[in-house]
Amino acid sequence: MMRQLTRLIGVLAVSLVMAAPALVLAQQPPSEPQGEFLPIDQLPPAEQLPAAPLLVAAYAFAWLAVFFYLWTVWRRLNKVEAEMLVLQKRQSRQREG
Amino acid sequence: MRNLFLPLTVVTAAMFAYAPVAIAGAPYESTMLLIQKIFYFHVPAWMAMYAGIAVCGISSVIYLFKGRPAADRLAVSAAELIVLFGAIGLVTGPLWGRKAWGVWWQWDARLTMALLLELVFVAYLLVRAYGGPGSDKLAAAVGLFGLAVSPFVYVSVNIWRTIHPLNTVVPTLQPGMRGPFWFCALAFLMLFALLLNLRVYLATEQTRLDELYLAEEDSAA
Amino acid sequence: MKRRAPACAHAIGVWWGAPDAARYLVSSDFRRDHTTMFLKTALLVLRKDVAIEIRSYEILATTLFFAVGCVLVFAFALVKEGQAPPDAAAAILWIALLFAGTLALGRTFERERYGETIRALLLAPASRPALYVGKLLGILCLLGLTEMLLVPLVALLFSAPLLGHLNLLLPLLVCGTIGFAAVGTLFAAMLMRARTRDVMLPILLYPITIPVIIAGVRGTSALLASPPDEPTAMMWLAILVSFDVVFVTLSLWTFEPLMME
Numbered sequence: 001m002m003r004q005l006t007r008l009i010g011v012l013a014v015s016l017v018m019a020a021p022a023l024v025l026a027q028q029p030p031s032e033p034q035g036e037f038l039p040i041d042q043l044p045p046a047e048q049l050p051a052a053p054l055l056v057a058a059y060a061f062a063w064l065a066v067f068f069y070l071w072t073v074w075r076r077l078n079k080v081e082a083e084m085l086v087l088q089k090r091q092s093r094q095r096e097g
Numbered sequence: 098m099r100n101l102f103l104p105l106t107v108v109t110a111a112m113f114a115y116a117p118v119a120i121a122g123a124p125y126e127s128t129m130l131l132i133q134k135i136f137y138f139h140v141p142a143w144m145a146m147y148a149g150i151a152v153c154g155i156s157s158v159i160y161l162f163k164g165r166p167a168a169d170r171l172a173v174s175a176a177e178l179i180v181l182f183g184a185i186g187l188v189t190g191p192l193w194g195r196k197a198w199g200v201w202w203q204w205d206a207r208l209t210m211a212l213l214l215e216l217v218f219v220a221y222l223l224v225r226a227y228g229g230p231g232s233d234k235l236a237a238a239v240g241l242f243g244l245a246v247s248p249f250v251y252v253s254v255n256i257w258r259t260i261h262p263l264n265t266v267v268p269t270l271q272p273g274m275r276g277p278f279w280f281c282a283l284a285f286l287m288l289f290a291l292l293l294n295l296r297v298y299l300a301t302e303q304t305r306l307d308e309l310y311l312a313e314e315d316s317a318a
Numbered sequence: 319m320k321r322r323a324p325a326c327a328h329a330i331g332v333w334w335g336a337p338d339a340a341r342y343l344v345s346s347d348f349r350r351d352h353t354t355m356f357l358k359t360a361l362l363v364l365r366k367d368v369a370i371e372i373r374s375y376e377i378l379a380t381t382l383f384f385a386v387g388c389v390l391v392f393a394f395a396l397v398k399e400g401q402a403p404p405d406a407a408a409a410i411l412w413i414a415l416l417f418a419g420t421l422a423l424g425r426t427f428e429r430e431r432y433g434e435t436i437r438a439l440l441l442a443p444a445s446r447p448a449l450y451v452g453k454l455l456g457i458l459c460l461l462g463l464t465e466m467l468l469v470p471l472v473a474l475l476f477s478a479p480l481l482g483h484l485n486l487l488l489p490l491l492v493c494g495t496i497g498f499a500a501v502g503t504l505f506a507a508m509l510m511r512a513r514t515r516d517v518m519l520p521i522l523l524y525p526i527t528i529p530v531i532i533a534g535v536r537g538t539s540a541l542l543a544s545p546p547d548e549p550t551a552m553m554w555l556a557i558l559v560s561f562d563v564v565f566v567t568l569s570l571w572t573f574e575p576l577m578m579e
Contacts, residue, residue, distance in 0.1 A: 051132040051196050058135045058189040062142065065188075069181050069292065073299055080302045087309045094316075161575045216525040223521055229512030231576075238508065238572050242501065242526050245568055249529040249561050256553075257532050 102298075105291040112284035119277040132196040135189050137277055141285035142186040143211060148289055149179035150214060153221075154244025157237035166304060169233055172240050174296035176221045178289060183215035210254045217243040356451075359444040363452025368459070370429070377425050378460060385418040385464050386471065393475055407478035408538035412494070412531055414468055415461065419498055420520050422460050423506040426453070431510045440577060450503060450573040454566075457499045465491050483541040486551045490541075493558035494534040497565055498527050504569040508576050533557045 120137045153175035160168035190208045191201045202208070217239065224236045371377060392410045396402050430436045439449055469487070473480040480487060505522045509515040537554030540547040 054192045054196050055132060055135060058192040059138060061188045061192075062138050062185045065181060065185050066288070066292075069177070070295075073292075073295055077299050077302065080299070080306050084302070084306050084309065087306070087313065091309075091313065161572055164575075213525055213528055220521045220525060224518065227512070227514045228509070228518060229514070231508065231511065234576050234578075235505070235508040238504065238576055239522055239526075241572065242565070242568065245564060246526050246529065249557070249564075253529040253532040253557060257536060 102291075102294055105287060105294060109284065109287045109291050112280070112287060116277075116281055116284055119280050123277040124271055124273040132193055135193040137281045138285075139186055139189040139193060140278070141282040142182045142189065143207075144282055145285045145289040146179050146182040146186060146211065146214070148286060149175045149182060149293075150218075150244055150247060152293070153179060153218070153240045157240030157244075160237045161234060161241065169237065170297055170300035170304065171293075172237060173222075173225060174293050174300060176218050176225075176236075176240065177296060178292055179218040180215060180222060181292075182285075182289070183211055183218070186211055187215060204258050206255045206258045209258065210250050213250050213254070214243065214247060217246070356445060356448045359448035360451040360455060363439075363449055364455045364459075367426070367453070367456040377422060377429075378463060381418050381422045381425075381460060381464055382467055384421060385414050385468055388414040388417050389468065389471060389475065402476050405535070405539040405542070407472050407476035407480065408535045408542055410476070411468055411472045411480075411538065412534045414472075415465065415495070416498065416524075416527075416531065418464050419457070419461050419495070419502060420523065422464075423457060423499075423502045423523075424516055424519055426457060426460075427506045427510050436510065446574045446577055447570045450507070450570060453507065454499055454503045457503055458495060461495045461499060462492075465495070478542050480538075480542070483546060486541055486548060486555065487538065489555055490534055490537045490551065490558065493555060493562050494530050497530040497558060497561045498523075500562065500566045500569050501526055504573060504576070507573070529561055530558065533561070 116137070120134055123134070123137070125131070125133070153172050156168040156171040156175065159165055160172060187208065190205075190211075194203060194205070194208075195201050221236050221239045221243065224232050224239055228235055389410055392406070392413065393402070396406050396410075430439070440446070469480050469491070472478060502519070502523050506515075506519055509518050509522075512518060533554040537551045537558070540550040540554065
């Protein structure tokens with residue numbers, strides 16, 4: 001039950017991550033594509049984005065990704081150790097009985 | 098490797114705790130100002146990814162030709178880390194690009210190359226999960242081919258597109274940036290080593306569990 | 319196991335002090351015989367596949383018409399007011415080849431799996447790399463015939479002067495097909511027993527053969543530019559040739575340990 005719930009949450013999280021770029025893009029007004037690369041100070045002020053949210057998002061994602069991975073490893077490790085305990089108990093009972 | 102775990106954790110945690118200080122203390126880059134600070138995590142994530150590709154490729158070769166299970170465990174651990182660090186790079190890259198270039202994705206050579214290699218190693222993980230019998234050897238072949246295709250991806254994508262400025266950024270970094278950059282690079286490589294250690298431990302425990310099950314079946318039979 | 323017997327016999331001969339055996343082992347005759355055996359096995363596998371195919375032409379006919387259908391789908395998707403976008407012809411040629419090749423690979427090995435002939439093939443006293451080369455030659459012939467249909471078709475539908483540049487287009491197509499088929503044959507052979515083989519083959523194959531696609535499409539569109547840019551096409555051809563050399567070697571090298579299960 002827990003495993004299925006976790007799997008479901010994982011799938012939903014992945015779909016959200018994959019949909020996020022589309023959602024973000026949809027909310028911004030379509031800007032005219034630049035002909036070629038312009039350095040940031042030559043862009044009109046209306047097109048200059050505030051950098052701070054993007055920076056925060058980048059670092060936040062890096063941290064979240066690492067912790068998410070650590071969490072998955074921890075979860076799998078717990079499962080393996082629980083199964084090993086069960087097996088060892090079974091084997092010691094067999095040896096006694 | 099097990100007894101390296103605690104020291105690695107301590108050192109890596111300390112480095113990452115200090116990293117924001119170092120990054121904030123670095124000078125601003127002249128044209129990109131604040132957003133360029135993403136660079137201190139973006140490029141080290143690539144470095145960890147390439148380290149992972151080397152580890153996965155080489156241990157895949159060893160597993161294919163020598164059949165050592167330890168090599169297989171190392172390969173699968175490295176593959177998961179490639180996907181992780183590649184994802185970090187592929188998310189921080191467009192976030193940087195949105196501010197610096199005005200668009201999220203511009204088929205820039207470096208990012209495209211990383212996307213391709215990420216796809217190869219996602220395929221590695223998919224083969225292990227859904228490939229049926231013998232999938233560990235097939236996955237090892239995918240790992241080997243992934244390593245072998247890296248130079249071709251580099252050459253072909255580079256000739257196909259070049260707008261990425263970072264090909265020469267490291268040597269021409271302002272002196273104030275070099276310190277934090279290499280500090281973060283080292284921090285990421287230590288993080289890579291730490292996570293690899295942890296994941297290989299998990300794989301080893303899973304192997305032990307399988308052996309216990311087999312022993313139980315043998316004694317029951 | 320049977321492969322090792324001749325070497326054992328030679329080793330025993332050497333140990334007993336039979337100088338002839340030792341001399342044979344290190345001679346060029348041994349290498350020549352070994353190579354002949356290798357080629358004979360590969361050609362035998364090819365002949366077997368062709369013989370089976372000639373009876374019904376099933377894979378050939380369906381692959382050809384799939385390729386045509388693919389080109390038409392792209393045509394209807396891309397052509398606007400009777401004009402396709404500038405580099406569409408090169409792109410569509412290679413994409414149709416990619417898709418048709420993926421299906422052909424899957425179905426060639428499906429036939430082996432269905433007839434359960436793969437065990438017989440593996441038990442035969444033939445070197446595994448020779449089996450691989452035989453299968454590869456079969457796929458190359460199939461894709462070659464597909465290209466013979468696709469190139470005129472694409473040239474016709476998109477008014478692309480493909481047929482005027484055959485001196486460079488043919489090497490590009492041949493080398494690109496070899497690169498794609500080399501990796502594809504290996505993966506398709508290994509995926510034969512997997513339940514998810516149909517979708518797993520493209521998942522594995524496409525990321526690794528994207529350099530082939532880039533080189534093929536860029537080289538072909540360099541030829542289609544006006545004036546045709548032959549140096550660029552030759553550069554992409556060089557990249558394709560090095561890809562082929564590396565990946566055919568790697569595939570030959572890894573086919574043996576992979577098929578050991």
